[in-house]
Amino acid sequence: DAGVIQSPRHEVTEMGQEVTLRCKPISGHNSLFWYRQTMMRGLELLIYFNNNVPIDDSGMPEDRFSAKMPNASFSTLKIQPSEPRDSAVYFCASSLGSRANTGELFFGEGSRLTVL
């Protein structure tokens, strides 16, 4: 079975450019999460979707960040314009159900973003 698929795996871009990260959750999962991982701040939840609807975006750093989930099988995280401090590994995760305690989060392999 395919797991959570993220693309690109690596992205190097220059400050000011737009970055789009993509995620395909596991088929049948109805919850999707975007996390950011950095050495300084560890793992941070950016946004949580349930049944394609954004439920909690309180972790989105600022207006430069936006996320969409147009259907159950696809989500994007966009940064425009990008800045060097956005350099991080961005993880997408999905789960069955809206409650983390009743299931597990399945993580993708991450998208490593470097902004020069």
Place this chain on the structure above:
Amino acid sequence: AQSVTQLGSHVSVSEGALVLLRCNYSSSVPPYLFWYVQYPNQGLQLLLKYTTGATLVKGINGFEAEFKKSETSFHLTKPSAHMSDAAEYFCAVTRMDSSYKLIFGSGTRLLVRP
């Protein structure tokens, strides 16, 4: 607010030795607790979880953890380390009433010496 503290950013053990990774939590309501493992250049993978019931929880790859309410701890152990256990381990907590939101600890990198 909930939080998780992992003591020791790096733990080094010899192959065959006991593995002990420490996790303490803070929660005003009964917590749900998790351990995840991250191998290099991969995403996180669930090792085990505690929600209710038995306080000693067994997970994959021979790991187990014990929920101790009196000590607010959920330490991860394995009797005998293998080289393949070298990875980063994250403790996480959530709560029943906002259960989608996992709060992760800062992680502990386990090094296994031959």
